[in-house]
Amino acid sequence: MKQVRILGRDIRDSFKSVFRNFSLSLASISCITITLLVVAISIVLSINVNNFATLVEKDVTIVTFLKTDTTDEQIKIIEAEIKDLDNIESVVFNSKESITEEFMEASDTYKKIMEEWEEGENPLQDTFLVKVKDINYIGETAKKIEQIEGVQVVKYGAGMVEQLVGVFEIVRNITYGVVVALILVTAFLISNTIKITISSRKREIEIMRLVGASNINIKIPFIFEGLFLGAFGSIIPMVATIYGYTALYNRFNGQLFSPFIKLIVPSPFVYQTALILLGIGIIVGMFGSWRAVRKYLKI
Amino acid sequence: MNLIRLKNVKKVYKSGVTAIYDLNLKIEKGEFVFVIGSTGCGKSTFIKMLYREEKPTSGQIIVGGLDVAKLRNSKVYKLRRKLGVVFQDFKLLSKSTVYENVAFALEVFGLPKSEIHEKVLKVLDLVGLKNKAKHYPHQLSGGEQQRVAIARAIVNGPKLLICDEPTGNLDEVTSMEIMSVLDEINKLGTTIIMVTHDTTIVNKMKKRVILLDAGRVLKDYEKGTYVHEAG
Numbered sequence: 001m002k003q004v005r006i007l008g009r010d011i012r013d014s015f016k017s018v019f020r021n022f023s024l025s026l027a028s029i030s031c032i033t034i035t036l037l038v039v040a041i042s043i044v045l046s047i048n049v050n051n052f053a054t055l056v057e058k059d060v061t062i063v064t065f066l067k068t069d070t071t072d073e074q075i076k077i078i079e080a081e082i083k084d085l086d087n088i089e090s091v092v093f094n095s096k097e098s099i100t101e102e103f104m105e106a107s108d109t110y111k112k113i114m115e116e117w118e119e120g121e122n123p124l125q126d127t128f129l130v131k132v133k134d135i136n137y138i139g140e141t142a143k144k145i146e147q148i149e150g151v152q153v154v155k156y157g158a159g160m161v162e163q164l165v166g167v168f169e170i171v172r173n174i175t176y177g178v179v180v181a182l183i184l185v186t187a188f189l190i191s192n193t194i195k196i197t198i199s200s201r202k203r204e205i206e207i208m209r210l211v212g213a214s215n216i217n218i219k220i221p222f223i224f225e226g227l228f229l230g231a232f233g234s235i236i237p238m239v240a241t242i243y244g245y246t247a248l249y250n251r252f253n254g255q256l257f258s259p260f261i262k263l264i265v266p267s268p269f270v271y272q273t274a275l276i277l278l279g280i281g282i283i284v285g286m287f288g289s290w291r292a293v294r295k296y297l298k299i
Numbered sequence: 300m301n302l303i304r305l306k307n308v309k310k311v312y313k314s315g316v317t318a319i320y321d322l323n324l325k326i327e328k329g330e331f332v333f334v335i336g337s338t339g340c341g342k343s344t345f346i347k348m349l350y351r352e353e354k355p356t357s358g359q360i361i362v363g364g365l366d367v368a369k370l371r372n373s374k375v376y377k378l379r380r381k382l383g384v385v386f387q388d389f390k391l392l393s394k395s396t397v398y399e400n401v402a403f404a405l406e407v408f409g410l411p412k413s414e415i416h417e418k419v420l421k422v423l424d425l426v427g428l429k430n431k432a433k434h435y436p437h438q439l440s441g442g443e444q445q446r447v448a449i450a451r452a453i454v455n456g457p458k459l460l461i462c463d464e465p466t467g468n469l470d471e472v473t474s475m476e477i478m479s480v481l482d483e484i485n486k487l488g489t490t491i492i493m494v495t496h497d498t499t500i501v502n503k504m505k506k507r508v509i510l511l512d513a514g515r516v517l518k519d520y521e522k523g524t525y526v527h528e529a530g
Contacts, residue, residue, distance in 0.1 A: 203390065211379065212455075
């Protein structure tokens with residue numbers, strides 16, 4: 001009961017203290033706001049870039065051409081064998097008849113030529129469209145498919161895919177690195193600003209010690225104060241993320257420059273990002289004040 | 300019973316300066332003791348060791364049954380809860396009211412609000428500031444601020460009140476007002492140790508006087524036997 005009462009008072013006093021030391025609190029809060037805005041932008045950018053890369057990677061398909069004289073039964077066996085391989089996401093069969101139809105629909109010239117083909121004269125091949133789970137191993141998977149009895153040739157854009165994957169890998173690492181570095185810088189900046197806020201209250205800590213407050217009793221209100229500063233500082237970045245990104249998404253109809261580059265749908269993405277920002281603000285705020293108070297409790 | 304006992308206490312600062320050489324002292328419960336001496340005689344160090352703002356280099360200090368020299372940093376609050384300290388510069392929270400300043404010392408114990416209210420008003424009444432509970436320190440005179448500091452120091456009923464030059468910033472009339480408040484508190488049973496260089500006060504109060512010189516007790520005058528000769 002006693003501890004609950006003390007904790008209740010600590011929370012109340014730390015809240016009051018944010019407003020009583022308003023100018024310094026404002027300095028801390030604006031520092032948190034600005035750094036978290038930068039963090040927010042970098043998170044939104046990096047996740048979108050990664051999302052784009054993943055979408056493109058998922059789109060890469062191994063087209064497996066079967067020999068022209070393959071029977072329906074053989075096709076079923078081949079399909080089962082492909083599905084048995086590791087790293088297979090999906091297998092879709094595309095018969096030469098359906099390919100012919102596609103071509104005929106696409107152009108009248110093709111239609112004229114293809115209509116003249118007799119039964120059994122169709123020179124096209126049955127194909128399997130294979131998607132892989134991990135694009136890094138697409139080459140090996142393609143080789144394995146090629147070795148299956150009845151498969152004539154496989155195509156997946158060898159060379160170009162590897163390059164693309166390599167570039168995406170670098171982009172991913174850079175964006176993650178930037179986000180992590182920014183969060184660290186933020187933590188450092190915020191905790192230093194809070195440290196200044198608290199240094200100005202050395203006297204308060206001294207008096208608390210003097211009247212018999214235990215070290216933990218002294219720390220807790222300051223840690224809560226850090227929590228409040230962090231939470232207040234996250235408000236603007238959170239709102240900016242939620243409304244800013246949603247507005248941007250609507251403005252560009254969910255795609256950037258071309259339908260090829262798709263933006264992430266705002267909900268729940270913006271809410272998750274906002275929560276992450278709040279989390280960073282609060283944790284860094286608490287950590288900053290804890291670090292600052294600790295300094296004055298050593299005598 | 301001895302409330303305070305010092306045995307062979309020595310204090311050497313990191314800078315190499317020796318502030319206290321071999322101090323031996325006993326102070327009984329309920330006493331009122333002045334500690335006097337010229338600047339640099341070690342009286343500040345002595346008093347700081349009593350509430351463990353400084354640690355002795357060697358020797359033993361017992362305050363209210365606690366071995367102060369052996370007290371760990373994280374346990375200092377146990378000692379601080381047994382005593383009150385008053386300073387020359389008051390050390391009040393400037394952004395808190397008189398009431399909040401005094402209540403602060405009780406809140407750290409986790410007392411219920413009603414009990415805090417009752418105790419704070421009682422002690423403010425004792426120091427004559429009941430009608431200024433809602434004032435902020437800067438709205439008060441020096442003497443009033445010191446009385447707030449005294450109220451804060453005694454609100455939790457400590458056995459010992461340590462005063463470090465409490466009248467140092469005050470004029471003569473105000474100083475005597477503070478002294479009569481302290482005398483009143485002493486009569487209620489609180490032991491008081493007061494460091495001062497104001498010989499007028501010491502002469503008027505006629506209490507036990509410990510005269511320090513160069514880190515040693517030069518003389519320990521029993522109650523009423525000390526008279527400072529002017530010049």
